[in-house]
Amino acid sequence: MNENVIIRTVTQIMLPFIQIFGLYVIAHGEVGPGGGFQGGVILGASVILISLVLGKKEARKRLSMKWNDVFNSTGVLVYAGIGFICLFLGGSFLEYGVLPFGSAEKGNHLGMVGIEIGVGITVAAVMTTIFFEASEKDDD
């Protein structure tokens, strides 16, 4: 690992920009190209890049097994939670207009942003989980 100076340096320079771009894609999900899934994949790919270049131990130090599992279920909770809040407020599942943000337009906007964030968290965590599980098998 020690001799890959170019790859390690470029990765360490690029990583914050990759992650900011992932967050940007998630945040622009409802007004431009992109969305929760694509942004989540970019965020997950940044963790996979750490694991490929700096080693699996370093990646586990930055995103531990416990937090990975927590993120796995948090995104689903956000998604289903917003859906069921809409259900309890008298709409149908994921009908954002009934959310208490004043007007139906504003409810639609913020509800969709919440859904994108939930999907992004889950997809990022699941991508890293798939990668780590697939690479565990090689070591045995």
Place this chain on the structure above:
Amino acid sequence: MDIITIISGIFIFAGCFFIVIASIGVLRLPDFYTRLHAAGKADTLGQGLIFLGLIIYEGFNLISLKMLFIVIFIFIANPTATHAAAKAAFISGLKPWRKKDDN
């Protein structure tokens, strides 16, 4: 026709030329290293020139700033990816191509 349109058109044409050269190189060159050479170098330059032409056409605003970021990203990331692929091939023992009568 505007002078800015002509200048940006020249840049975009030069970028397309380099990308065509890169595609011909990837198809025609004999082995992995030489193909990587064609793809890595000419692709980086071609994409950079095309985006430079678009930036000149667009003028200075948020969209051209985003395109400038893409150019910087490609100029750093593409040679690094080429380097990583070439190094992986060399470590795993792929011999460079030689002419038949050389050895």
